[in-house]
Amino acid sequence: MTAPSTSAARFGRSASRVPDLVFRLGTGGFAWVVVGIVVLVGILLAASSTQVFEKFGLSFLTGSTWDPVAAVYGALPFIVGTLLSSFIAILLAAPIGILTAIFLAELAPRRVAVPLTFAVELLAAIPSVVYGLWGVFILGPFLASTVDAWLHGALGWIPIFAGTPDGVGLFSAGVILTLMILPTIVAISRDVITAVPDSQREAMLALGATRWEMITKSVLPYARSGVYGAVILGLGRALGETMAVTMVIGNRTALPKTIFDSSQTIASQIATTFSEAGAGLPTSALIGLGLVLLVTTMSLNIVARLLVWRVAGPGTDRR
Amino acid sequence: MTISLSKRMGALALASAMAVGACSSPAATTTPTAAAVATGPAASAGPTTPQVPSGNVTLAGAGATFPALLYQVWIEKFSTAYPNVAINYVANGSGAGITAITQQTVDFGASDAAMKDTEIAALPAGTKILHVPTALGAVVLIFNVAGVDTKPITKLNLDGPTIAGIFLGKITTWNDPAIAALNPDIAANLPATPIKVIHRADGSGTTNTFTTYLSAVSDDWKNGPGAGKTVNWPTGDGAPGNDGVSGGVKGGDGRIGYVELQYAVISGLSSAAVKNANGKFVQGSSDGVTAAANGALDAFPADFRAAPIINGAGDTTYPIASYTYLLVYQDQTDATKGQALVAYIYWALTDGQKEEKAIGYAPLPDPIQQKALDELHSITTGGAPIWAK
Amino acid sequence: MAAAVAARASISDRLTGVSAGRRRTTVDRTMRTLSFVAALLCVVPLGAVLVFVAAKGLPALSLDLITKGPKALGIGGGAANAVLGTLQMVPIAALLAIPSGVLGAIYVAEFGDRRLARIVRFCADVLVGIPSILIGIFVFTFLVLPFKQFNAFAGSVALAIIMLPVVMRTTEESLHLVPNSLREASLALGVPMWRTVLSVVLRTGLPGILTGSMLAFARAMGETAPLLFTALGSRLINVGNLGQPMDALPLFIYTNAREPIEALNEQAWGAAALLLLVVLFINIAVRARSFGRRIG
DSSP states (O other), X not given: OOOHHHHSOSSTTOOOSHHHHHHHHHHHHHHHHHHHHHHHHHHHHHXXXXXXXXXXXXXXXXXXXXXXXXXXXXXXXXXXXXXXXHHHHHHHHHHHHHHHHHIIIIISOHHHHHHHHHHHHHHHHSOHHHHHHHIIIIIHHHHHHTHHHHHHHHHTTSGGGOSOOOSOSHHHHHHHHHXXXXXXXXHHHHHHHHTSOHHHHHHHHXXXXXXXXXXXXXXXXXXXXXXXXXXXXXXXXXHHOOHHHHHHSOOOOSOOSSTTSOOOOHHHXXXXXXXXXXXXXXXXXXXXXXXXXXXXXXXXXXXXXXHHHHHHOTTSSOO | OXXXXXXXXXXXXXXXXXXXXXXXXXXXXXXOSSGGGTTSHHHHOGGGOOOOOSXXXXXXXXXXXXXXXXXXXXXXHHHHHOTTEEXXXXXXXXXXHHHXXXXXXXXXXXXXXXXXXXXXXXXXXXXXXXXXXEEEEEEEEEEEOXXXXXXXOOOOEEOHHHHHHHHHTSOOXXXXXXXXXXXXXXXXXXXXOBOEEEEXXXXXXXXXXXXXXXXXXXXXXXXXXXXXXXXXXXXXXXXXXXXXXXXXXXXXXXXEEEEEHHXXXXXXXXXXXXXXXXXXXXXXXXXXXXXXXXXXXXXXXXXXXXXXXXXOSSTTOOSEEEEEEXXXXXXXXXXXXXXXXXXXXXXXXXXXXXXHGGGTOBOOOHHHHHHHHHHHTTOEETTEESSOO | OHHHHHHHHHHHHXXXXXXXXXXXXXXXXXXXXXXXXXXXXXXXXXXXXXXXXXXXXXXXXXXXXXXXXXXXXXXXXXXXXXXXXXXXXXHHHHHHHHHHHHHHHHIIIIISOHHHHHHHHHHHHHHHHSOHHHHHHHHIIIIITTTTSOOHHHHHHHHHHHHHHHHHHXXXXXXXXXXXXXXXXXHHTTOOHHHIXXXXXXXXXXHHHXXXXXXXXXXXXTOOGGGTTTTBOOSSOOOSOTTSOBOOHHHHHHHHHTOSOHHHHHHHHHHHHHHHHHHHHHHHHHHHHHHHHHHO
16 A cells, blocks of 8 residues: 655755755654654653652562552552453454454455445544443443353353452453454454465465465465454553543452452553552552553554564554 | 643732622521521621632632532532632542642642641642631442342441441341341341442542541451551442442442442432441431531541541431541632632631531531631731731 | 366365365355354444444433533533533644644655654654553643643643644655655756645645544544543633633543433433544544545
């Protein structure tokens, strides 16, 4: 679709006249604003959280007690809550999303694929807080009486499916997150699958492979790293999602034991308690959580984009 | 750029003619509904009422959700009487109120938990904060549980140890023998539904009051989670604000939570009668709180930082009650804002008191009201008192 | 002929590990059906969200909702504070983000040497991925704490930071689509470079830039987290005072969703319907235009 790598620096540094130079420097200033923001966010979070890391060291990450009254800060409950809710989301969204992408790119006739692709894009346009509202009043009660009850009934003997499902908690948050990251996974997987050269498909079909064999044995292997990238990008989004999760996860600051337990993610803990965090250690601890989140999402994003670029070139992953 | 807009009002002159008009505001002439304030200074203070500034002023406040329903009514009435004063109160929890006033991001904070010494130590150097009590309220236990007969249970008796047992996660179903024993009339109707606790997710004065109560009635609680604006809850889900807790309790069968009385009223949820120090089961009410406050008058500290009023004596005393405070800096950096703030607080302490009973809060007892008004005189701007004696 | 068939069969044997062609067909058919089902699973939630927001929100949409502010004890009142807040903060954010994003993209696409362009592009991608709640903390530190006032301007800046990388990347892409011959022709006519960019390149890329900007605008409208510690929210109707706290539709939905009063829950649904109507309208209008091209 685009080939930015070949077209960068169209005018190069040939600017000789003063107005051109001014223009170049001026626009350059704006370009560096983005860099500046990223660097400043990083510095701010790192600098403002030093106190908590100095006091607790790595036990900040492994401690399971978060008690502002006793000034004990262990981030493990939030790290676990974040990872579990996102893990549930990936477990559901990755297969559904990849299959959908396959359907859209390889199987569906155009008149089906076009409206479906459009619908998936709209899914991404719905604001987080609207998902949250819907999650609190519609999805939560619905899950409690159907899926939760069924999972609990069928698998309740497994400890992680025990507990009392009531529509609030990790599982509900995971399902909401699934909806929120599906568009990312579908759109990017679809792009990388579309980017697989036709010669790959033709070779397989010529060998007498069925459509599905062609997809699994030729298209997907070729697109594999890009699809991984799509999933990882989805994961990154799930980890940092705030409002919808805050509204349905139950805001409980203890380690969850089952997937129906209420929990708290890093982002939702910041959302619910940052405005009361006093200067010093309390703020430092919350910003420390933010730093953990930043580092995680940033690394995932970088890895994901490198993977996607390997298949489809830069420019595919912007949705 | 526009950030400093709020500071522009500093130089506004005040018209003294306006002040005379302010004294004769309609509210001041209405008959008090609560007998307690009938002798309040609104009638006797005469010409020394604080003056409302003449220009447009916006005051920003943040904090406690416990008195938020009362404050909403007050702000509406006050702004109707003085349309040039807009008050923006954001109810985001007592913890947030204390933090906001400490960081000076608001003109006044609100909290039902008095600031602790460590919190006062964290204030900007050279500043002094005043705790102005504005009201009292009850923390009631709201519940949402359908009986065996599938109809919602509306009447429930609880005592301290049972409440502590529930919030410790030791009493886990509604038909637990401990609950049944307190409710012999409906024991057969109590379902086996699991109890789900809804507590606060944010730092909360309501939590401070409630956990102070739990610590008083249960050693397990005292030696476990303890008392404070935020505690390590052994069980249950968190929800932000009194509104969030009542919304959460309303959201599903089997739930129980603790909120200020009026939140039970507006959410249409029943609240439990709690056994008081005299062994009587008392429903949370304005009168029950007034009884508690009157019983604890002697204990009211000189610096106004009263602890929650727990398990007061008296047959009609409700055992879980608390003052709620506005937190203001003694020296106001912005003269106009300071003037508006003093005028508003004065209004709240006098005319405002008459609103309290009707919406589930308890007016300040006379001596406390008088102390609070006296305290208002000590608010200064640039060293000069805003409302001289 | 027979040999060819045999060869095909043996290859398929190796492909599937079984000799029965029927099994392969079954797998093929099952998996194709499954992918169809998966696609349906993606669409059902969209339908469910839209249906419920419409069913619960549209009845709550009234003149009161957009003309009245909140009232004490949840009696009557509306979301005018939030509607007006969103109408102020988001356009201001757009005014900050769109010019900066477009100019920054011009640099990356037209001038920057390849390495610098990569760094900038990389940072834009990273910024898109930073959770928006962290942007809220960032802006709080620089625009709320020092000024000792929660304020709408800080809210706008936070939203602008969310919009900026989106605008920048879409602009950059559309600039890359402008053929080089146009630039060369313009330069050959003696038009200075800066004018070439502004009047030739930018104009050609305009549709793409508009698309990106509108989508960024719609996204900013729905953002809650960056406003929590900046604009804070307000029960007052605030028009024009950016130095004071301000409400926004997402904040209104968030606070009213948890209220124990049905009337306020209904207002949350009404506000959600309003927000969704606008956001989806922008998305559909903008995407529908460019859609045919993209899906090829």
